[in-house]
Amino acid sequence: TYPVQLERILSHADPDTTYEVINLGIPHMQASNIYALFVTEGLPLEPDIVTFYEGNNDASLIYWQLANAQQTVSAGKSVLNFFAEYLVSMAFINSLLEDAAGDAAFSVAEIESATGAISAAFLDGLGKIAAVCADNDIRFIVANQQKQSTYFENEELRGMTYTEELEAVKRVVEANEPVNQRVVAFIGHAVMMDELRDWAKGNSVPFVDVITALDAERDSLLTHVHLSRRGNEVVATELSRKILESRAGGSGL
Numbered sequence: 001t002y003p004v005q006l007e008r009i010l011s012h013a014d015p016d017t018t019y020e021v022i023n024l025g026i027p028h029m030q031a032s033n034i035y036a037l038f039v040t041e042g043l044p045l046e047p048d049i050v051t052f053y054e055g056n057n058d059a060s061l062i063y064w065q066l067a068n069a070q071q072t073v074s075a076g077k078s079v080l081n082f083f084a085e086y087l088v089s090m091a092f093i094n095s096l097l098e099d100a101a102g103d104a105a106f107s108v109a110e111i112e113s114a115t116g117a118i119s120a121a122f123l124d125g126l127g128k129i130a131a132v133c134a135d136n137d138i139r140f141i142v143a144n145q146q147k148q149s150t151y152f153e154n155e156e157l158r159g160m161t162y163t164e165e166l167e168a169v170k171r172v173v174e175a176n177e178p179v180n181q182r183v184v185a186f187i188g189h190a191v192m193m194d195e196l197r198d199w200a201k202g203n204s205v206p207f208v209d210v211i212t213a214l215d216a217e218r219d220s221l222l223t224h225v226h227l228s229r230r231g232n233e234v235v236a237t238e239l240s241r242k243i244l245e246s247r248a249g250g251s252g253l
Contacts, residue, residue: 001025002053002227005236013244022047030058031125038129043136049246050138051239052129053210055145055192056225058122062188063181065114066106103178108170108187115188122192123199130205141242142200143208143235144193146215149186150224151179157218162211165218166190182224206242213238 007021024042026033034054042050126142133140148157149169157165169183193211200207213234214220220231227235 002232002235002239005233006051006239009236009240010243013240014247017247025054028057029054030061031122031129035125035128035132039132043132047138049243050129050133050140051243052126052140052142053145053235053239055122055189055196056147056185058118059115059185059189059192060181061118062111062114063104063184065118066110066184067104103180105176105178106173106184108173111173111184111187112191115191118188119192119195123195126196126199127203130203139206139243139246141206141208141239141246142196143210143239144196145189145225146211146213146218146221146227146231147186147189147225148218148221149183151183151186154219154221157221160218161215162190162218186224206246208238208242210235210238 001023003021003023003025007019010017010019010021022042022045024034024037026037029037031054034052038050130140132138146162149165151169151172152160152165160168166187169179169186173179173183173187197207197209199205214231217230217234220228220234222228222231
């Protein structure tokens with residue numbers, strides 16, 4: 001995992017300082033869940049720095065919001081959406097349904113519009129984490145997240161940047177071709193990552209551009225979002241640079 005590699009990189013780069021990197025990442029958690037976990041489990045550990053690398057879990061909800069609007073899913077799924085905001089177990093169940101989701105046709109405009117409320121909730125969770133960090137003199141660092149749509153084979157991703165894949169799948173969607181949940185999530189994810197960058201800049205929160213750092217090695221994604229050892233190394237390296245920069249008195253922006 002990248003937290004393990006981050007601790008190793010920091011300890012090697014700054015041997016006079018003792019670093020302990022604690023991984024509070026739990027699969028399928030959305031930003032609101034992460035905020036609650038941080039307050040209850042992370043804050044008592046008295047961290048000096050908190051890093052955030054997520055987005056896909058929130059973006060995965062976009063398809064279901066669109067599908068519910070078209071009344072193409074069961075009432076049970078609507079109930080799931082209601083409880084998923086509050087229960088981590090519901091987020092896990094939502095992830096299990098990703099592969100079961102059928103293909104559907106939406107426009108890019110519909111996807112981006114549906115992303116609005118989900119991105120707002122995502123940034124609200126980040127804002128709450130940032131506020132707690134500020135109140136407790138904790139340095140908060142956010143990173144955008146590399147991702148793929150799974151529309152293309154992994155071999156095709158070599159040399160294809162995140163932005164290039166985004167434009168390619170948008171053309172597919174605009175051709176009215178039915179697409180799966182992960183393609184929808186990818187388009188929404190791009191909107192969220194743009195808004196994350198703007199949010200970080202507007203709130204003077206240090207920002208790490210993992211998307212750009214991994215663009216030349218996107219085949220290091222083992223799935224739509226999970227990273228290989230090499231991918232985790234890149235994330236850890238980019239985070240370590242920002243952490244060391246902030247410790248050295250840089251602006252970190």
